[in-house]
Amino acid sequence: MLKFDHVNVRTANLNAMRTWYAEVLGLSQGWRPDFAFPGAWMYAGDEALVHLVGVEAEPGSDPGDLKLEHFAFRGDDLAGMRARLEAHGVAVKEFPVPGTRILQLNIHDPDGNHIHVDFTVDPAEAS
Secondary structure, three states: OOOOOOEEEEEOOHHHHHHHHHHOOOOEEEOOOOOOOOEEEEEEOOEEEEEEEEOOOOOOOOOOOOOOOOEEEEOOOHHHHHHHHHHOOOOOEEEEOOOOOEEEEEEEOOOOOEEEEEEEOOHHHHO
């Protein structure tokens, strides 16, 4: 059996990314091995879900280049997440997954990576 462990995101904006994942998604920075390169591990409870790796901007790179298509979290407080996104001015596109009770909140981090947070909802909550 497999389960999600973590996503590793390379960024030239380490401080902004660390702050965004903490303030917008509610993750906390926690223990990280003493690697020889900068970074941060962002936790949900006891699980380090997002590994941020600080890098220099790569020569000739476009900050808008897609790093990955998306990764997703499962949420349990839709109203709280909506409020946090609004408080931080994060643009969100809500997408009810056809034939399910899943509502996706699609957002982007400061580097432009696509993330969605999925909630199981009653049909009335999806609007």
